[in-house]
Amino acid sequence: MRRRGMIRCAGWRCLLSAFGLLMASLCLADARVDVCPGSSRLPDALSLATAVSVALCADPKLREVWLTELARQADLDAEHSAYYPTVQGQFQKGRAGKTTRYPGFPEADSRLNSNTSVYGLNLSWVLFDFGLRAAKVESARQLLNVASSSRIEEVQKSMLATARVFYQVQANMALLNARISAERLAANSLKAADAKYREGAGEQTDRLQAQSSYAEAQLNRVMAEGDLAAVQGELASQLGLSPSAPLKLVELDEPGADEGVFLGNVN
Template sequence: MTSMNRTVALLLAASLLSGCAMSSGLSAPASEPPAQWLNQQRASQAMVHHPRWWTQFGSAELDRLVRRALEANTDLQAATARIEQADAQLTQAGASLFPTLGLSTGASRSGTIGAGGTTEGYSANLNASYELDLWGALRNNRDAAKASLLASRFARDTVQLTVLASVVNTYLQVRYLQDSLILTEDNLRLAERLLEQVRAKVENGAVSPQDLAQQRTVVANARAQLPDLRQQLRQSRYALAVLVGETPQGFTVDGGELESLTLPDIQAGLPDQVLAQRPDIAQAQASLMAADRQVAIARADYWPSITLTGSGGYSSSDLSSLLSGDALYNLALSLPQTLFDGGARSARVDQATAAWEEQRAGYVGTLLTALQEVEQSLGSVQALAAQQQYRDEAYQQAQEAYRIARVRYREGATELTDVLNAQSSFNSARQNRLDLAYSQYQSRVTLYRVLGEGGEARADEVLAPNA
């Protein structure tokens, strides 16, 4: 068999053997949803698939803010750039499966100084090098890069989920603080009205000046709440501006009454595909896949790597006759094998395996966290709904008690202390009612976030009409 035939045979054998790539042999944990959710009552179509869930709140301003966030949020832009980096790394890893080609040209002149005569030489060579992927190290490296790319894409979806929830929650907070400010200003007006009534009674000698001091304290405390609420409202607007990629200075929100928004009607059911919808679970799974490939790559170091190199070209003493000069070729095979490395390869395998165990634990932890978050969110939706009728009743009763107390105090049938207690109960009932409404809106946002809804939506989908 000639040397050329041997080379061809070796290439054919290498092609067949390269299909037997090494794998890590490690077992990934299975992921299955629970057979029964503790807070599940019945299925709800509103929870099955709604990637544009924020539109259910019925606010055109909120829809506009979400659109701006998807287009200009800096965290999303950074996550998108990380995807592009991972895509470039995948291209680099895949390139190692192909041979590398190079072209080299040269010219030389030689002679003796002071003596006549020179010798000229010209050459042109095409070089090729190819590493045979006998043990799958190169393909595993490519597959690891592919899994890392998937992890980057799912990480971006996770960032998007967080951004969406943050935009909606911050917008709700702005409207909640606006209502709280209005409520506090209204409480102040009621307290000032009662203060005038107490002052008139003191001037007429009907009550003690102590009543006047007590009511002045109530008024002062109400006024003291306003600066802090206004500052909280400004801070929420600043935070919302940053989320949508705008400068806080000059950023405004129209807002409006919180309870004018639509509260999405969500029953306490749950789709079975919840674990498949969450991008953080998919990200953890992709990272586990990448770690698995790294173990296989480390194990491949125990086997020799085979590299084929070849070159062919022309050499001539005359540039004009280069291509008709002497034809040269060179074929070589390199098969390096490490015999002793002081345990370095074993340590690399141990390190890769430990990294896989870390990713495995993170994957299981992500699964458990997802189940916990969904269960808690379902329970929160139910608990808040159960409070609604009691908060409404408390508000109505407190309002009536405060009205009666003011009338009786004006008629001199009761003490100021009774009025102040009734006023405090009424103010608390109003605030509790507002707090409950705010919590119910937030519980919807949390539920959609933990269900993984909206992570796959893009700005162009947001611009599309509702399905």
């Protein structure tokens, strides 16, 4: 029976970097649970800052570029490890046995056992490579810069898209309120015109015109409701929720509306 083991370490910095990235990923994963609230933990009135935070957590493209940046950082650390020595240890142990038997002459039987052990330690260190390692490190650094820029760009895109839809929901809500008020006024005008016509103090044309205005106000209100439902569904989708999830936003003129502070901090 033979046993053989092999241990190889290609640079301590590579191992420490990989361990650091693993711990950072675990910490970020734990932090993501607290920073990224689910639909059941959203506040009653959704502010712009909260909407953007939830949208950033729910954006799959942003998570993809973030993982790409982590991979590029690991590649850069791996290329740096080429500047460090490589240690290779070897351990080999063997055991052999041979038994010879002579039928009828047990006195002549013999047994031979042998044990062998081999130990080795090799150290290699590249001191000169005519700029090969430096070129690989620079290439990995540039790829990391590209990945970092892509992540920043994706963050800005997600933030601006969420802010645009957030304000569109606010605008459509204000428009719907205006349409509801116009419909209420048109209904009152129709009641007045109908009462005048029944009492003989009004014309049929005024009554018909009031009916037409009321029908138009109803149509405008229904269209405003549809537009509001569409942008609310788009905002809910960006937040990682169902398009039919109910959303209540903080009014822009309320003290809790922090859109001014948020936009002032956006780079």
